[in-house]
Amino acid sequence: MVVLAQLLLATSHALAAAPPNIVVIVSDDAGYNEFSMQGAALFPTPRIDSIAANGVRFSQGYTSGAVCSPTRAGLMTGRYQNRFGHEFNIPPAYSEVNGLSLEETTVAEVLSAGGYRTIALGKWHLGYAPQFHPLSRGFSDYYGFLQGSRSYFPSPKPTRLNQLLRDRTPVAEKFDYMTDELGRRAAEYIAASGDKPFFMYLAFNATHGPDQATESDLAAVQSGGGNKKHRAMTIALDRAVGVVLDELHAKSLTDNTLVVFLNDNGGVNGHDNTPLRGFKGSTWEGGVRVPFAMQWPGVLPKGKIVDEPVISLDIFPTAVAAAGITPTPGKPLDGVDLLPFLTGKAEHAPHPTLYWKNGNNWAVRDGSLKLVSCNAPRLRNANSRGGAPELFDISIDPQESQDLAGARPDDVARLTAMYNTWKRDFPQPSWRSGGRSGN
Incomplete structure (x- = not known):
């Protein structure tokens, strides 16, 4: 593991009187159109919406991966996960070698060295062996499970991979419903936080399969259309986020807490990604564009919609900058600190170019142009041209319905060259695809 060099902790932060708490909330596999802040009438999410209402909503928020574990690796390191084979x-099998590269530094390590209590809850999905455990990767506290998915209800015979852990110790499964349990436990950590700033990474497995909901939540969605289990699971997710926000308010921490909410990748096939094309696993917008919002009252503007592209890689440098921590030079980050852009101190867009690679499925976005190559038959649709790169102008065609490749061959060649240069020095993936998309 990379040993962090000396950290320079600013004596005061230009934006806050004291180092802020930082809470990063991640939902799992939800559809792009399954939150009311996205305009989804069948999915009322008032508590999640409040993060956007009290801060900023990114209309073009992306993740660095098209499936669960790679996105988490990018978020934790602030670097394209392809750079280190993830x-x-x-x-979904125990391994001493498969996990988040031990040569990479996590945001939790940086914040811990800067005086933060670092708390992880929920889905980990970054390795099963002790050296990959959250407590070995910069977190001081952990409550959750290591595998990519598990039952929402107590399991009579949990496995080594999906058992519920407090720190490294298995605990009895006496909860009622996992989503509510994670919200409640997160609130307990906040209540006990004291004066020390904390970084909380709250990774819900909702609304990832299996599709399981409580009877009371199912009863609440009997009217209207849509997938009732998805709708009921989203009610629980929103409720749990509300428990966390309420505890921040009860402890008078809201104003000095940076809260980030995002989904981990595009919605899985079967969820509602309207109006985007594609779904989890693809590099079309429906596979990598996600609901993404951030609040920090008094620092970030309220109710602002940001249309410039941002990416989950930005969470690492933004959190570290908010904390007033300057790490000594190390491996270069691909994410950028969003605070100058969001507070009006920098006018340029955060990212002129973004990239994605998931096996033979890849994409590059430069300005408003996006070149997409989808080479997995299961991810194509009737509009696909057999895996040949397709070119879109996202500014006028976010649905990726009008392929411009034939009319603009120079742009196809230019973006293809950019992509090939970006991936030129990447190692081979550290393992083959983990089978089912979420495990």
């Missing part, structure tokens, strides 16, 4: 989901 291109696919970790196979």
